[in-house]
Amino acid sequence: MKKAxxxxxxxxxxxxxxxxxxxxxxxxxxxxxxxxxxxxxxxxADHKRFANVEDEETNNKSEDIEKTVxxxxxxxxxxxxxxxxxxxxxxDLREDPEQKVIAVDPEVIPLGSKVRVPGYGxxxxxxxxxxxxxxxxxxxxxxxxDAMDYGRKQIEVEIIES
Numbered sequence: 001m002k003k004a005x006x007x008x009x010x011x012x013x014x015x016x017x018x019x020x021x022x023x024x025x026x027x028x029x030x031x032x033x034x035x036x037x038x039x040x041x042x043x044x045a046d047h048k049r050f051a052n053v054e055d056e057e058t059n060n061k062s063e064d065i066e067k068t069v070x071x072x073x074x075x076x077x078x079x080x081x082x083x084x085x086x087x088x089x090x091x092d093l094r095e096d097p098e099q100k101v102i103a104v105d106p107e108v109i110p111l112g113s114k115v116r117v118p119g120y121g122x123x124x125x126x127x128x129x130x131x132x133x134x135x136x137x138x139x140x141x142x143x144x145x146d147a148m149d150y151g152r153k154q155i156e157v158e159i160i161e162s
Contacts (some may be wrong), residue, residue: 002127034092065116067159073117075139076103076129087127093140103127103138114161119153122160 055158078093085094089111091101100123102115113125120139121130132138137157141147 010017023027030074032114058082064160065149065158067158068156069135070154070156071108071137073137073139073150073153073155073157075141075150077141077144079142079144089124089126091124091126099140100124101126101140102134103140105128105133108135109137109157110162112162113159116158116160118155118157 023061042154078097086092087101087103091099093099094099100121101111102117102120102123102125104111104113104125106125106128109123110127111128115125116122116128117137117139123139127138127140129138139147139150141150
């Protein structure tokens, strides 16, 4: 037993000596940290494209909220194969891709409602979708990459006008 403890101690010290004092390993760690910093910087810059929308939301927020609803949010685009770009309420998203439109379950958020969505801004509940049932919404985005980057989020939307 004593020999095993001594052997394990020796292996631990030997491993520490190799990892801790090897100049090549130290440089590799520094390079790795630089890569991580670049990646983090790129991600931070990437997420700043929605920053101005959040500022607008804060400035426009008032006591005009009719109801608040917790939902799971995803995003979609009208520029996909098989997509017409025409919403349930007749809005043409391809003709005017700057519109802020969300797909909703009309049982939860009535079609035509004006809503405030964190990170997206004020939008019209102007569309429905097969997978949009219950407390789920889908945010329209012009670019497919933006829709994919949005991912899936648990948020609280404010119904301003229904």
